[in-house]
Amino acid sequence: MQLRCYRCGWSFAIKKEEIAFAVESLEESGGVHYDVRCPRCRHINKIPLTQLQRAVPRSEGEEEEKLEEQEQEENEEES
Ligand SMILES: [Zn+2]
Numbered sequence: 001m002q003l004r005c006y007r008c009g010w011s012f013a014i015k016k017e018e019i020a021f022a023v024e025s026l027e028e029s030g031g032v033h034y035d036v037r038c039p040r041c042r043h044i045n046k047i048p049l050t051q052l053q054r055a056v057p058r059s060e061g062e063e064e065e066k067l068e069e070q071e072q073e074e075n076e077e078e079s
Contacts, residue, residue: 001055005038005045012039020056023049 001019004011014036022034026049033046 001052003036003045003047005041005043007043007045008038008041010038010040016056019052022047023052023056026052 001016002011002013019034026032026034031049033048034052035044036047037044
């Protein structure tokens with residue numbers, strides 16, 4: 001994913017693995033942007049979570065597993 005520092009205009013790339021990790025931790029913490037430090041001027045660029053989510057395709061398997069777990073818990077409470 002290519003990013004451009006809005007302070008100095010320097011273009012740099014961040015790895016997909018880093019984006020995926022950022023999306024995961026932001027969703028857990030409820031954050032809405034990821035802080036990326038410009039390698040040139042060291043200014044912090046705030047990247048919106050939505051922009052990161054578009055850059056990495058979600059793994060559908062994880063979502064399904066979570067749903068199944070929730071359903072099981074609900075069933076146990078009822079019986
Ligand atoms: Zn910069």
